[in-house]
Amino acid sequence: MDSIQFDIVKHFGVLSSEKSGWQKELNMVAWNNRAPKLDIRDWSPDHQKMGKGITLTEGEAAALAELLIAALAKQEQ
Numbered sequence: 001m002d003s004i005q006f007d008i009v010k011h012f013g014v015l016s017s018e019k020s021g022w023q024k025e026l027n028m029v030a031w032n033n034r035a036p037k038l039d040i041r042d043w044s045p046d047h048q049k050m051g052k053g054i055t056l057t058e059g060e061a062a063a064l065a066e067l068l069i070a071a072l073a074k075q076e077q
Contacts, residue, residue: 009036021045
């Protein structure tokens with residue numbers, strides 16, 4: 001099986017950290033030489049290993065942002 005190729009094009013920030021050093025991050029990642037997408041997943045401290053995650057196009061990310069804003073607003077009520 002071929003290895004997965006990735007390039008972290010831009011790091012936006014850390015969502016959470018574990019004592020082990022792994023962090024859930026929001027990055028722009030190009031997977032297997034394809035166009036970069038927004039990516040949320042756990043990464044090892046050296047960024048050589050990753051956990052399961054989700055990749056989003058800009059349109060999907062915008063839709064998610066709207067849904068999150070609405071969901072958080074409902075919780076405040």
